[in-house]
């Protein structure tokens with residue numbers, strides 16, 4: 001079933017009277033429960049596309065449907081979990097308390113998600129942080145904090161996770177480690193993930209589908225289904 005449908009999407013930005021065509025006529029249909037990477041050179045519109053899907057940016061033309069909702073409606077219904085380059089962790093809260101933030105926010109918004117300490121601990125264990133549940137963010141390295149952000153997104157009730165270069169601040173070895181951890185979590189939880197990266201190896205390793213983009217103007221040049229033999233099995 002397609003959960004994200006993008007039709008004839010276009011977006012331009014103006015800066016000092018200069019127009020940049022960030023996206024031209026993007027069409028994309030993504031199935032529920034799949035792991036999709038958006039890949040392409042810097043400036044080809046990956047973030048912009050992700051942000052429009054997530055309702056953080058509006059398009060100039062075209063249509064986005066998230067299971068029949070507009071991106072803003074989907075956002076209001078807590079459909080999206082965002083994983084940015086560096087996760088926002090409250091320094092005065094322990095790691096497990098930071099894990100519970102999205103659920104707390106959602107409860108205030110009226111949604112039915114409840115925090116489950118057992119699941120949260122299990123997810124922290126899955127990213128190698130089982131011994132850090134009661135630590136504070138400042139006791140963790142950048143890479144470890146980023147792993148908290150990923151575990152937290154999976155702990156939230158959000159069915160669609162949007163990840164914008166979540167590993168970009170990490171060194172090569174840490175990236176490799178986190179990719180494997182992310183994959184093993186994803187195999188258990190099977191959420192829909194849209195993952196922005198410019199690392200081809202990572203995209204192929206992680207994804208069911210790789211969407212290749214190019215710039216000037218930002219557009220999709222190729223959509224590759226990765227069906228096997230799958231590198232992660």
Ligand code: ADP
Pocket residue numbers: 013014015020021022040041042043044045046047048049218
């Ligand atoms: P990518 O994520 O692939 O690196 P982006 O989506 O960030 O690409 O950017 C696509 C293009 O749109 C780039 O040329 C970028 O400079 C431009 N752009 C993105 N956001 C803005 C903005 N808020 N204002 C002006 N130009 C922008």
Ligand code: ADP
Pocket residue numbers: 128129130131141142143144170171174
């Ligand atoms: P960064 O990306 O910031 O380099 P890493 O995740 O690679 O962060 O971790 C950096 C250091 O933190 C490691 O060298 C290690 O000493 C410590 N560390 C990372 N993960 C764990 C863990 N699960 N248990 C104990 N120490 C860890």
